[in-house]
Amino acid sequence: MKKYALALAIAATTLAGCKTTTAYIDAADDKTNIVAALSYADFNKAANELADEIIASKLMTHPQADAGGRYIVYVNNIENDTMQRLDTDQLTKSVRVKLLQSGKFLITTAFGEDDATTKMRELKDSKMVKQSSVKGNNQVLAPDFSLSGKIMQRNASLDSGDTRIEYYFQMSMTNIENGLAYWEGERVVGKVADGDSVSW
Secondary structure (H helix, E strand, O other): OHHHHHHHHHHHHHHHHHOOOOOOOOOOOOOOOOOOOOOHHHHHHHHHHHHHHHHHOHHHOOOOHHHOOOEEEEEEEEEEEOOOOOOOHHHHHHHHHHHHHHOOEEEEOOOOOOOHHHHHHHHHHOOOOOHHHOOOOOOOOOOOEEEEEEEEEEEEEOOOOOEEEEEEEEEEEEEOOOOOEEEEEEEEEEEEEOOOOOOO
């Protein structure tokens, strides 16, 4: 019995010595926190670079920009064509924030994403709500552009037995009036991982 207790004590001490403590990391660090799957740093880098391209594009500058004119953008769903379960809103949210902060664009959330605009107009007949405070019809602005895109993953086996993993971030800005793409951009994130690594 004493030997059993001693063995348990040694095992517990060994496990305690190998225990990893919880610590903060810099999620944006794309040098030391590399993983085979897509990380926050990957999304952040792709989103910032793509947003910078949109902001710098002459075609994406409102003709009355000097007088405060800004294009209204509707953000479509980003298609996930990878082996991973991704929240693609992570990419679009970062792009949206940067576009808004640039002062050149407005983002509409009235069509599908946030139904409050529609629901609040349904208060028109409510006896509880002061009718003069209910927002009226013919006030919501339609978007000028639609932002859409796709994230794709391609894996290739290398002679060394490792796997080359490429992630393609593709986005387009389409003029809703004429259906023409006024801007398109792509960023590729490439990684090499052990052939046994799981990238999803």
